[in-house]
Amino acid sequence: MARITASVYTSHVPAIGAAMDLGKTQEPYWQKVFAGYDFGRQWLKDNPPDVIFLVYNDHATAFSLDMIPTFAIGTAAEFAVADEGWGPRPVPQVKGHPELASHIAQSVIQDDFDLTIVNKMDVDHGLTVPLSLMCGERDPVKDAWPCPVIPFAVNVVQYPVPSGRRCFQLGQAIRRAVESYDQPLKVQIWGTGGMSHQLQGPRAGLINAEWDNRFLDRLITEPAALAQVPHIEYVREAGSEGIELVMWLIARGAMADTAGGPPPKVAQRFYHVPASNTAVGHLILENT
Structure with missing residues (x-):
């Protein structure tokens, strides 16, 4: 039977992808950000999955504001890299897993x-930046x-958006779905x-490091309670x-301890501003 071996959590900032694509990862501003993923890249090589189920949000590329699904699963055999206004990122196309996705x-x-x-959609930086961070630079042709990768898009752009509780239960x-695959x-x-x-309004530029780190604490130790946050x-x-x-609560809800299994092992934790x-x-959390 299939099983979920680990969950990975990461930001998907579009400027991170641009820094990689433009060769700026070793510049002083970006160096600490990318150093925080050195462990994760080696960990992924040492713990290779057969499939990645990647939860992200579309940024008005596959779905316009005319039609926004709350939860959308990509069931295609491949997904093109989206043009978000300055051309597609120079990264490989994403191969899907139609059988498991279906x-x-x-x-x-x-x-x-x-x-x-x-059955057909382009994937934007919300999906490709995490892949780049964890897998490193990849030539789009070679x-x-x-x-x-199975893309799973969640609407967190246009209200109403799903609750943390609903996302946790979905995870x-x-x-259960993965474990029933033969x-x-x-x-x-x-x-x-x-x-x-926050990207707009009087509070544009807001960063709350204390709240973020408390979120990480609770995600690790009390995810069911964290899911109740309004x-x-x-x-x-x-x-x-x-x-x-x-x-992140979708991924956390899919871990074994939420169904009575042992607590996960914390393999990596990293936080950086800005x-x-x-x-x-x-x-990175590993099922034990």
């Missing part, structure tokens, strides 16, 4: 979660990502976005775009 969709929908099934349903696959689930930031706290304490952190106009958080 199985998860079937299981989760029968578990009473309404998913939008997407290289490939290390394994298939638990995804774990192939011996090692699956990692990645939660991306955040941390505290939207207004995210907005008040972490800024209007801080709501992206509910996507990267562009936000804080960067990174966490």
Whole structure:
């Protein structure tokens, strides 16, 4: 049977992708950010998954404001890299895993979660930046990502957005779906976005390091309680775009301890301010 071996959490700041693409990773401003992922890159090589289930939010590329699904799962065999206004990032296309994705969709929908099934979509920096951070620079022609990726897009752009509680419960349903798949696959689930930031209005540039680190503490030790935090706290304490952190709760809900298993092992924890106009958080939890 398939199983979830670990969860990975990371910001997906678009400027991080630009810094990589333009060869700026060793500049003083960016050096500490990328050094925080040295461990994660080696860890991924040492713990290679068969499939990555990557939770992210689309930034009005695959979905316009005309139609925004709350939860959308990519079931295609491949996904092109989106042009977000300055050309696609110079990274490889993303190969999907249609069989596992379709199985998860079937299981989760029968578990009473309404998913939008997407058979064709382009993926933007919300998905490619985490892959670049964890996998390093990749030539778009000569290289490939290390394994298939199932994109899972969550609406955290247009209100109303899903609650942390709903996201946590969805993660638990995804774990059940993965474990019911009849192939011996090692699956990692990645939660991306955040941390505290606000892009507009009088509070533009807001970063709340104390709240961010408390979020990381609680994500590790008391995720079910953290899932009860209301939207207004995210907005008040972490800024209007801080709501992206509910996507981390999907990945956390998929870990074994939320179904009575042992607590996960913390393999890596990293936090840095600033990267562009936000804080960067990174966490790796292993099922034991």
